Amino acid sequence: xxxxxxxxxxxxxxxxxxxxxxxxxxxxxxxxxxxxxxxxxxxxxxxxxxxxxxxxxxxxxxxxxxxxxxxxxxxxxxxxxxxxxxxxxxxxxxxxxxxxxxxxxxxxxxxxxxxxxxxxxxxxxxxxxxxxxxxxxxxxxxxxxxxxxxxxxxxxxxxxxxxxxxxxxxxxxxxxxxxxxxxxxxxxxxxxxxxxxxxxxxxxxxxxxxxxxxxxxxxxxxxxxxxxxxxxxxxxxxxxxxxxxxxxxxxxxxxxxxxxxxxxxxxxxxxxxxxxxxxxxxxxxxxxxxxxxxxxxxxxxxxxxxxxxxxxxxxxxxxxxxxxxxxxxxx
Amino acid sequence: xxxxxxxxxxxxxxxxxxxxxxxxxxxxxxxxxxxxxxxxxxxxxxxxxxxxxxxxxxxxxxxxxxxxxxxxxxxxxxxxxxxxxxxxxxxxxxxxxxxxxxxxxxxxxxxxxxxxxxxxxxxxxxxxxxxxxxxxxxxxxxxxxxxxxxxxxxxxxxxxxxxxxxxxxxxxxxxxxxxxxxxxxxxxxxxxxxxxxxxxxxxxxxxxxxxxxxxxxxxxxxxxxxxxxxxxxxxxxxxxxxxxxxxxxxxxxxxxxxxxxxxxxxxxxxxxxxxxxxxxxxxxxxxxxxxxxxxxxxxxxxxxxxxxxxxxxxxxxxxxxxxxxxxxxxx
DNA sequence: CTGAAAGCGCTAACAT
DNA sequence: ATGTTAGCGCTTTCAG
Numbered sequence: 001x002x003x004x005x006x007x008x009x010x011x012x013x014x015x016x017x018x019x020x021x022x023x024x025x026x027x028x029x030x031x032x033x034x035x036x037x038x039x040x041x042x043x044x045x046x047x048x049x050x051x052x053x054x055x056x057x058x059x060x061x062x063x064x065x066x067x068x069x070x071x072x073x074x075x076x077x078x079x080x081x082x083x084x085x086x087x088x089x090x091x092x093x094x095x096x097x098x099x100x101x102x103x104x105x106x107x108x109x110x111x112x113x114x115x116x117x118x119x120x121x122x123x124x125x126x127x128x129x130x131x132x133x134x135x136x137x138x139x140x141x142x143x144x145x146x147x148x149x150x151x152x153x154x155x156x157x158x159x160x161x162x163x164x165x166x167x168x169x170x171x172x173x174x175x176x177x178x179x180x181x182x183x184x185x186x187x188x189x190x191x192x193x194x195x196x197x198x199x200x201x202x203x204x205x206x207x208x209x210x211x212x213x214x215x216x217x218x219x220x221x222x223x224x225x226x227x228x229x230x231x232x233x234x235x236x237x238x239x240x241x242x243x244x245x246x247x248x249x250x251x252x253x254x255x256x257x258x259x260x261x262x263x264x265x266x267x268x269x270x271x272x273x274x275x276x277x278x279x280x281x282x283x284x285x286x287x288x289x290x291x292x293x294x295x296x297x298x299x300x301x302x303x304x305x306x307x308x309x310x311x312x313x314x315x316x317x318x319x320x321x322x323x324x325x326x327x328x329x330x331x
Numbered sequence: 332x333x334x335x336x337x338x339x340x341x342x343x344x345x346x347x348x349x350x351x352x353x354x355x356x357x358x359x360x361x362x363x364x365x366x367x368x369x370x371x372x373x374x375x376x377x378x379x380x381x382x383x384x385x386x387x388x389x390x391x392x393x394x395x396x397x398x399x400x401x402x403x404x405x406x407x408x409x410x411x412x413x414x415x416x417x418x419x420x421x422x423x424x425x426x427x428x429x430x431x432x433x434x435x436x437x438x439x440x441x442x443x444x445x446x447x448x449x450x451x452x453x454x455x456x457x458x459x460x461x462x463x464x465x466x467x468x469x470x471x472x473x474x475x476x477x478x479x480x481x482x483x484x485x486x487x488x489x490x491x492x493x494x495x496x497x498x499x500x501x502x503x504x505x506x507x508x509x510x511x512x513x514x515x516x517x518x519x520x521x522x523x524x525x526x527x528x529x530x531x532x533x534x535x536x537x538x539x540x541x542x543x544x545x546x547x548x549x550x551x552x553x554x555x556x557x558x559x560x561x562x563x564x565x566x567x568x569x570x571x572x573x574x575x576x577x578x579x580x581x582x583x584x585x586x587x588x589x590x591x592x593x594x595x596x597x598x599x600x601x602x603x604x605x606x607x608x609x610x611x612x613x614x615x616x617x618x619x620x621x622x623x624x625x626x627x628x629x630x631x632x633x634x635x636x637x638x639x640x641x642x643x644x645x646x647x648x649x650x651x652x653x654x655x656x657x658x659x660x661x662x
Numbered sequence: 663c664t665g666a667a668a669g670c671g672c673t674a675a676c677a678t
Numbered sequence: 679a680t681g682t683t684a685g686c687g688c689t690t691t692c693a694g
Contacts, residue, residue, distance in 0.1 A: 002663090002664060002665070004688070004689060004690090005664090005689095008689080012663060012664085013663070013664085014663065014664090017663085017664080029452050031425045031426060031428075031429040031452075032426070032429070032430075032687085032688080033370075033429055033430035033686090033687055033688070034426055034429065034430045034431045035366055035369045035370045035375065035430040035431065035686090035687080035688090036370050036430065036670095036686070036687035036688040036689090037687075037688055037689075038366045038670095038688090039364075039366045039367050039370050039670050039671070039672085039686085039687080039688075039689095040669080040670055040687075040688040040689045040690080041670085041688075041689055041690085042670070042689090044366065053395070054385055054391050054394055054395065054398075054410075055388070055391050055392075055395065055592065057386070060385050060386050060391065061386075063385055064384070064385065064386065064412075067385075067412055067414070068414075071414075076411070076423075077411075078409050078410075079385075079409075079410040080407070080408075081395075081398055083398070083399075083402075092407070094362045095362060095363070095365055097362075098362040098363070098364055098365070099363075099364035099365050099366040099367065099671085100365045100366065121360050121362075205596065206593065206596040206597065207596050207598075210598055235597075236596075236598070239597065239598040240598075242573055243598060261386065262537065265536065265537040265538050265567075266537065266566075266570065267538075267541055267567070267570035267571070267574060333679085333680060333681070335672070335673060335674095336673095336679095336680090339673080343679060343680085344679070344680085345679060345680090348679080348680080363671085363672080364670090364671055364672070366670090366671080366672090367670070367671035367672040367673090367686095368671075368672055368673070369672090369686090370670090370671080370672075370673095370685095370686050370687070370688085371671075371672040371673045371674080371685080371686055372672075372673055372674085372686085373673090373686070430687085
């Protein structure tokens with residue numbers, strides 16, 4: 001039909017006919033059947049994004065970025081959750097990549113391994129958002145966890161802190177390990193010695209951060225600053241500081257990592273390392289589009305920079321501590 | 332082909348052939364093309380859910396419930412966000428309902444009006460999750476905000492509080508209004524008089540709750556309990572209480588509404604009214620399935636009960652306040 | 663510039 | 679129990 005050409009804005013249609021068709025479409029309430037179009041045209045104009053779950057804020061942010069980028073490109077975004085059910089889900093991934101979507105963005109905080117098979121046989125391009133350094137046979141988008149941690153340490157050290165505790169994340173995520181490495185090397189570069197007693201597991205959760213900070217502050221009351229591996233555990237740490245009758249930041253400074261929306265909404269507002277979550281989603285979709293259009297560049301490993309966001313939860317250490325030991329300038 | 336029958340588990344196939352087909356499928360790595368199947372069969376085995384955005388926790392919970400229910404029914408869930416872009420999105424809804432999904436669940440905290448046109452012309456069943464009392468031409472799932480607020484007030488009153496502040500939500504949501512009504516009538520039923528000075532706007536946000544609680548406690552230091560219209564503003568209220576050098580719950584009790592996951596993770600853990608968010612998602616999908624299968628019942632207005640979740644943020648008022656005025660038993 | 667014909671990959675109804 | 683035929687609603691290719 002001529003109608004098809006009008007609807008798809010193809011050339012070779014007189015303006016008069018175009019108008020007539022548009023009128024009729026409006027009158028009849030005609031809406032194209034996306035399924036039929038997809039089958040016929042061989043593409044769906046839909047991109048897929050697979051996430052472990054939609055609960056955690058940082059994943060929401062990635063999705064939001066992907067959603068915006070897809071929308072700008074005039075494509076739909078189909079969100080699929082794995083709910084940790086790898087078995088069933090890798091089947092689902094297979095289905096997605098065979099006719100349902102034109103490209104797939106996998107958000108995988110932990111391992112890409114479980115999907116390797118389904119992904120290798122995908123009929124569409126795949127890009128991985130890793131949130132942690134991983135090897136991947138697909139183009140990968142990540143952020144610079146190590147440099148972020150270094151920036152956090154520089155900030156705390158330059159404020160005059162030298163007893164800095166670290167609340168670790170999940171040991172099974174590369175991101176947590178990288179952040180820990182940044183913490184350690186930050187100390188070393190400043191001429192300080194990492195002490196095991198200053199490191200506690202927080203498991204990336206708020207109660208975990210609370211408990212870890214409690215242990216930290218009770219074992220080493222001289223701690224004047226806490227760097228948590230993510231914002232959630234930093235929230236818990238702030239609660240722990242207050243619970244001990246201390247103030248943030250006057251007595252103890254607290255830093256997080258991620259900059260989820262809530263970081264700016266808690267009291268005091270959290271100083272943190274911003275991970276460009278929405279940009280990571282955007283970048284992932286953009287890479288996908290570049291592959292699809294055969295234009296632009298596809299970077300095998302795109303590592304986005306992190307950034308210090310200075311808010312109200314950090315300050316110089318209390319006067320008593322400030323002069324007790326000279327601070328070596330970092331770097 | 333016979334293959335089709337095997338894959339769809341149709342009857343009338345010998346076990347031997349079935350095995351042979353399965354083998355070949357595995358060997359060739361064959362995966363059905365969902366698009367073609369959808370076009371041919373006239374259904375997509377996909378349900379759609381439209382949400383304003385995926386950021387807020389309470390929406391994530393609704394999606395999770397919907398996701399689980401859809402998964403159990405062997406259907407996929409296509410999540411679409413409006414990002415408040417009503418114009419563009421109502422077009423999108425039109426597309427969804429014309430071939431992309433077999434049914435649509437609309438999560439609309441505010442108004443269904445903007446989508447009325449697109450929805451009325453939908454070719455598939457539509458169910459609305461409202462989070463607030465609304466009229467709707469479609470089956471609606473909601474929770475009982477009024478009774479929840481009453482339960483919250485009963486809890487606080489029975490603990491001995493009689494100067495109870497309220498942090499309101501957004502005036503443009505029916506849910507907030509219902510919760511406020513529950514607050515007022517809770518007071519009245521207990522023989523107490525609602526005072527305007529005890530009500531502050533919190534806008535459903537954490538900073539909003541913080542500021543509202545600050546105003547509340549400074550204007551009326553005799554306030555011994557704060558009931559916030561949602562958990563987020565309750566978090567802010569808890570921060571405000573601590574900021575004033577008071578303790579939760581020893582000096583001031585704080586209650587929220589929703590029971591988002593974080594409510595159990597903050598310190599002290601938040602006493603709140605649980606809105607069955609995942610169940611609402613589930614129920615919405617279930618209603619959709621009932622319409623689709625022509626079985627079970629479809630309730631025009633399904634109002635799920637709310638529930639008091641007693642945690643650590645509420646306690647009897649400080650001794651000085653307890654006896655200053657006799658408490659009339661509620662009801 | 664417009665219309666007719668073919669076919670995307672599958673399923674449903676109908677033969678064999 | 680298996681195979682055959684038609685057609686889902688669209689886009690694409692090719693004639694008018």
